[in-house]
Amino acid sequence: MRLNEIISGKRRKVIVLITLFVFMMLFILPLITIVVKSFASDWKWPILFPRELGLDGWEVIFSDPALVDSLITTLKLGIMVVLLNLIIAMPAARALAMYSFKGKFLIEAFLLSPILIPGILLAMGLQYTLIQFGLADRLSGVLLVHLIPTLPYSIRIMRAGYERLGKGLIEQAAVLGSGAVARFFTVSLPLLIPSIRSLMLLTFVISLGQYALTAIIGGGVVTTLPLLYYPYFSSSNEAVIAGFSLLFALLPLLFVGVAEIALRAVIRVVNRI
Amino acid sequence: MNDLIQCNQLTKNYSGEPILKGVSFSLKKGEHATIVGPSGCGKSTLLRCLAGLESIDSGDIMLNGKSVTKTKPEKRSIVLMFQDSLLFPHLSVLENITYGLKRKKVPKKERISEALDMIQKVKLSPWKDAYPHELSGGQKQRVSLARALVLKPDLLLLDEPFSSLDASLRESLRGEVKEILREENITSLFITHDRDEAIELADMLAVMNEGRLIQQGTPYDVVTYPSSTESARIIGEGLPLEKGFVPQHHITAIDPHNRVQNDQELVSIPGKVTALTVKNNSVCYRVSWEGGTILVPSEDKLEPGQDVVLKAAHVYPYDRNGREWSNTP
Structure with missing residues (x-):
């Protein structure tokens, strides 16, 4: 018997409303609270509604001279991490999804191993090497070390995408006269968009959240948003913390939104009749 | 008349296992040939080799007198129509059909007009703006055929394109395909394990077993006078x-x-x-x-x-x- 046959119309409506309410409480309410909190100067439990709203918290954030620089560094780093992940993960995932070769299992295990080893342990070990190569305390060093926690996930995501895509459509495009580059832009890329979107969001968020790795390899010279943001946790100004949290949440959304628009524009141009 | 395609002693192995064991045949322009054989006899591999999707281990494939053995699939004027329609799901019917023409850099006006003509021939005009998920199995195969034919390839390879359709649709569609192929004067090589389909579609019929073409001839000759018990078991009624x-x-x-x-x-x-x-x-x-x-x-x-x-x-x-x-x- 189907669920809607068991549950009568009125009761179903009530269940839907309760479910919606629970989702609101879990996802939207915390967001609304943070937005309001960033404008409320003194809003603490058990006060239910803020007594006073203002821009004090935001003023503190924007008056920090390092904010703009750290935002630019964070964005630059995030974009580069995402691009490098795409460049490395796409061919690797394609090979793992579509070809069988000797040692495939070992390569898979090696590519996924960074997830199993704590990142901080790898960073401590890598720091010495990066100093030797002159990459410590530099953005390029931080970029490389951010690949450790992101690349295994990227390869996993893209591999699933390539497995869904399969070989058939690509071969069909080839016999219809499409070269390798055209096949990528006209068939693979449009059909891999859901995977690419997941990859971009996840790697950007993981990169954005790296405090320890950035601090160890960046040596305090490369200042990303978390390096600026975490010390504020020790302050009592919750409006500032809420404001930073919003900035933190908006950055990946903004990035993925812009990237998606750009990707779709490219695909539209390539696939025009 | 010169041969359009000539295959000489094609061999292909997969992990040491021979799949094609010296396959040779030739086709003239406008001929419609069919290869029939049991599953796993190497028919699909042969087509994939002809299309350039698989390399051959030895032998030579000549198209219009020139060797295309090492030519990439996109550079051969050979189109393969697969068992599944393999329509691009993000493109409409019209966009699917113009896909190959665009790659050949045919001007926009021309490619749209050619695609619309072909859509009319396969009786899909009302669905030209539909997406593949909105079409039935038979309609998808028609689009796939139109997409291949609009390119006017030197050789069209058909890899059991009707096998996923129900019996009555299969029968009506193969009649239509035969007619369109003749109208367009496109040389075709069709493979199937279905005896009736093979006989109906072929001007020339070949029987394949265990990587070899064991008999070639007109459908009447092959069906009536099989050259061996092997051939008789596969094709002869x-x-x-x-x-x-x-x-x-x-x-x-x-x-x-x-x-x-x-x-x-x-x-x-x-x-x-x-x-x-x-x-x-x-x-x-x-x-x-x-x-x-x-x-x-x-x-x-x-x-x-x-x-x-x-x-x-x-x-x-x-x-x-x-x-x-x-x-x-």
Whole structure:
């Protein structure tokens, strides 16, 4: 018997409303609270509604001279991490999804191993090497070390995408006269968009959240948003913390939104009749 | 007339296992050939090699007198239509059909007009803006055919394109495809494991088994005079015997009591009726015998399970010579 046959119309409506309410409480309410909190100067439990709203918290954030620089560094780093992940993960995932070769299992295990080893342990070990190569305390060093926690996930995501895509459509495009580059832009890329979107969001968020790795390899010279943001946790100004949290949440959304628009524009141009 | 395509001694191995064992054949412009053979005999691999999707280990593929053995698939004027329609899901019917024309840099106006013409030929005009998920299985295969034909390839390869469709649709669609291929004068090579389909679509028919083309000829010759028991079992409707082949139409009787005593009858084979069926408006019985099963028309009333004797007056000796498809080495 189907669920809607068991549950009568009125009761179903009530269940839907309760479910919606629970989702609101879990996802939207915390967001609304943070937005309001960033404008409320003194809003603490058990006060239910803020007594006073203002821009004090935001003023503190924007008056920090390092904010703009750290935002630019964070964005630059995030974009580069995402691009490098795409460049490395796409061919690797394609090979793992579509070809069988000797040692495939070992390569898979090696590519996924960074997830199993704590990142901080790898960073401590890598720091010495990066100093030797002159990459410590530099953005390029931080970029490389951010690949450790992101690349295994990227390869996993893209591999699933390539497995869904399969070989058939690509071969069909080839016999219809499409070269390798055209096949990528006209068939693979449009059909891999859901995977690419997941990859971009996840790697950007993981990169954005790296405090320890950035601090160890960046040596305090490369200042990303978390390096600026975490010390504020020790302050009592919750409006500032809420404001930073919003900035933190908006950055990946903004990035993925812009990237998606750009990707779709490219695909539209390539696939025009 | 020169050959459009000529394949010489093609071989292909997968992990040491031979898949193609020296396949040779040639086709002239406008010919419609079919290769029939059981699953796993190497038919699809042969087509993939011709299309350039697989490399061959040895041999040569000549298209219009030039070797294309090492040419990439996108540079060969050979289009392969797969078992599944493989339409691009993010493109509409019109966009799918113009896909190849765009890659060939055909001007926009021209490619749209050519695609619309082809859409009309495959009777899909009302669906030109539809997306693949909105189409039925038969419509998808029509789009796939239109997408291949609009490119006017030198050779169209069809890899069992109707196998996923139901029987009646398959029958009507293969008639349509045959007509369109003739209208467009496109040389085609069709592979199937379905005997009826192979015979209906072919001007020239080849039988493939275990990586070899074991017989080539006109459909009538191949079906009536199989060159070996192997070929007879795959394609011939009749009785493949050791001393020769008895075509189905030479089976003179299904005798339930083995009563007929006629000197002219060379063959008397015991069998058992397994099922009753109707083919071409005639009552037929499927009779199993020691060499397999055969469908025989009969006006007698027989019951499944009944022992019978198949009788025939002619046995054709297997003959490899004189019925070759073309200038096969």
